[in-house]
Amino acid sequence: MNVVFQQIVYALVALTVLSVVLVIISENRNPVKSVAWILLLIFLPLLGLIAYFLIGQDFTKKYAYKRKKHRGKDQAFLIKSDQVLDEQEYPRAFTAPVKLLKNIQNALLIGGNDVKYFTLAADKYRQMLADMEEAKRFIHLEYYALENGLWGDALKDLLIRKSARGVEVRIIYDDWGCWRTKKSYFKELIDNGVQVRVFSKVRILPLTARLNYRDHRKLIIIDGLIGYIGGMNISDRYVNGFNWGCWADTHCRIAGPGVVQLQSVFLSNWQRQSGEVLWEDEYFPLPASCGDNALQVVASGPGSLDPEILHVMIQAFYSAEKYIYVQTPYFIPPEPLAGALQAAAIRGLDVRLMISKRSDLPLVQMASRSYIREMLERGIKVYFYTRGFLHSKMMVVDGELSIMGSANADMRSFEDNLEVQAFIYGRSAALRAQEIFLEYQQDCEKINLERWKKRSRLKRFVESFMRLFAPLL
Known part of the structure; x- marks a missing residue:
């Protein structure tokens, strides 16, 4: 039997x-x-x-339908800004990626922006709270992880206080990313007038594929004048690190006309999550020029017709003439991205890849390391960050273009998650990003090809085996 x-x-x-x-x-x-x-x-x-x-x-077809319903409104209003640059003003070396972004997502190139980078989460949090204290009309947040703790509670108290004074506060958080956060945290915000929406709530029955498609963005927009974008969530661990090392990350603050694009990304998702339509002019002020950097913002997600962020990164790498510096916590590149980096190194550019020596996701790390040998063989310099966990998602090209946002250099970011990336054209921002990269490089181990080849066969086999499942990690 x-x-x-x-x-x-x-x-x-x-x-x-x-x-x-x-x-x-x-x-x-x-x-x-x-x-x-x-x-x-x-x-x-x-x-x-x-x-x-x-x-x-x-479930991407279902999501694509929702996205299509709201698509087209996202950046149509940008034509009003007198900081929209025409083709004669495009950066010469990067005309191709600028045009590509304009054509696939109507992301216009907007000048006059001040950009400030943060490498310490505490500095970002202090500046973020100070900017929010000055808010007069609205504060919008979209975060993968927003956790209670010293900094999360300070943010919650401030948002409740601003809401009581008549400032409109809206939050989108990812349900899976906020699994550590107590439900009372969001309940207290809601009870005090803050509008909160959860992205893709995870349910036990049915679990479905909601675990697979997450809102991985880290966005703040304050009065349409100041915006934040980058890799840092709201959590004490970004300040305290681990018992084995620090948490190394980057984020940037943008002030100026380009913030309107961050607002567009947030309100598009807010409309999907809440049904509330907020495309009135009052939510899109036109700040005066306050810097010398131009930028485009690109958003992507599982409903995208194309992997927009991936396309523009590849185009930027093929447009490079001097160097490409890449920081990413997880390196599982689609073949076209890996090919673009390798082609740049083969044609003589200084291509550097920085990833973490120790990861918070061991299986992903094993798959990631299967790519290292082929990168080294094509002349790419590979660095392992040793002081802790490198979570930064920053890229710099030729001292003229810096790329900052939530997307990792992996298939999940390009195809499955909601991500947002800023392409910042300007020498001042790019040189500061280059300085940050080189500062991190001082705490790195440079990988030698011959020594890398001599690692145990078992280790290399396990990494190659995990690579077979790289698209699922």
Whole structure:
């Protein structure tokens, strides 16, 4: 009887696996991702089935419908700004990425912005709170992780106080990213007049693929005059670090006409989450020029027709003439991105890749390290940050373009998550970003190709095996 029962169970599992494989094939996904899922289902059928039903189902068409419903309104109002630059004013070396962004997302190039970078979370939090204290009309936040603690509680108290004084406060937070946050944290905000929306609430039954598509953005907009974008969430661990090292990250504060683009990204998502339409002129003031940097902001998500952030990064790398510096916590690049970096190194550019020697996600780290050898063989300089965990997502090109936002250099950021990235054209901002990169480099171990080749065969095999599942990590 037990043998018969086992055979029935095996047959049901096999039939379920076959059905799921047929569904994956019929969805016409990215072939690399489809193959990864099929391999997981074949090698580890039970684990594969559980993982597929948790995070593998493709709900992007449903999300795309919602996005399409609101698309087109996002940046149409930008034509009003007298800081919108025409083609004659585009940065010469980066005309191609500027035009690409304008065509795929109507992201106009807006000049007159002041940009300030932060490498210490405490400095960012202090400046953020000081700017919010001066808010007169509205404060908008969109965060993957917004946690209670010293800084999270200070933010909560300030937002409650500003709301009581008539300032409109709106928050979008990611349910999965805020799993550490007590529910009472958001309840207290709501009870005191703050408008709060949760992105893609995670439910036990059904779990569906909501775990897979997350709002990974870290955005603040204050009165339409000041904005924040970068890699730092709101959490004490960004200040305190780990018992084995610091948390190394970057974020930037933008003041000037370009903030309107950050506001556009937030209000587009707010409309999807709440149904509230806020496209009146009062939410889009036209700040005076206060700096010498031009910028474009690009948002992407699972409903995007194209991986916009990926496309523009690749175009920027192919436009580079001198150097490309990349910081990312997770390096699992799609082939076109890896190819763009390798091609730049082959044609003689100084290409540097900085990742963390120790990661908070060991499986991702193993897959990431499978790419190191091919980067080194093409002449890319690879650095492992050793003082702690490097979470920065900053890139610098030729001392003229700096790229800052929430997207990691991995497939999840380019295809699955809601992300936002600022492409900042200006020598002052880019040179400061370059300084930051070189400061971090002092705490790095430079990887030598010959020594890297001599690592144990088992370690190299495990990394290569994990690479097979890189699209799922």
